[in-house]
Amino acid sequence: MGFAETFKALSDPVRRDILVLLKRGRLSAGEIGSHFDMTGATISYHLNILKKAELVFENREKNFIYYELNTSVVEEVMLWLAELKGEKEYVEDK
Amino acid sequence: MGFAETFKALSDPVRRDILVLLKRGRLSAGEIGSHFDMTGATISYHLNILKKAELVFENREKNFIYYELNTSVVEEVMLWLAELKGEKEYVEDK
DNA sequence: TTGGTATTTAGAAATATTTCTAAATACTAT
């Protein structure tokens, strides 16, 4: 949790692109990096931010670290937006 | 449109708080400012970012500028997230 | 153990963001 972290993570185009890549399935850090014109170190930096925001989780295997999309946090963000929009289920008189 | 701008706008806690305030209805810049411990200039800066992202629109009246939530852009962001999550309606083989 | 591949960490440079103060603009009312 922590919407601040999550929205911040979503605010960078590289990180959103990474998430879109992961939509098709898990990828290693190297495979992710190969889609961008940046060093592995920079990709690692972005992956770390996504991980802290719990938008992805990692899975170590052999010599690789695989990253996977965490859709449950995506869903939490959608709920926040739905409430902002005034979805009936979440509007509470206060 | 322009998700970069929109997500960036949503990434700041002050701006998210402003949007939540506006959920209840339109407010003038001054009324918005009174909820925060910041100068009017800073609030104006944030309102401008929200305006550029089309998350709010303004309405000039008398001596005041009223700001109002634009829920349609909130909805577009939700669609982007829904697609990321893999909602059936938006998944397209590519 | 030695060497190789995958990835991260550290530190620094460039850029962007947030905030302030002071000044400017815009509109109202007298």
Place this chain on the structure above:
DNA sequence: ATAGTATTTAGAAATATTTCTAAATACCAA
């Protein structure tokens, strides 16, 4: 026209973010 209130704009300082290079860690294979 003048004075007053509401808000924005400009410019500067503080802080945060993004990116790189170089070095470190982790793991595998021979």
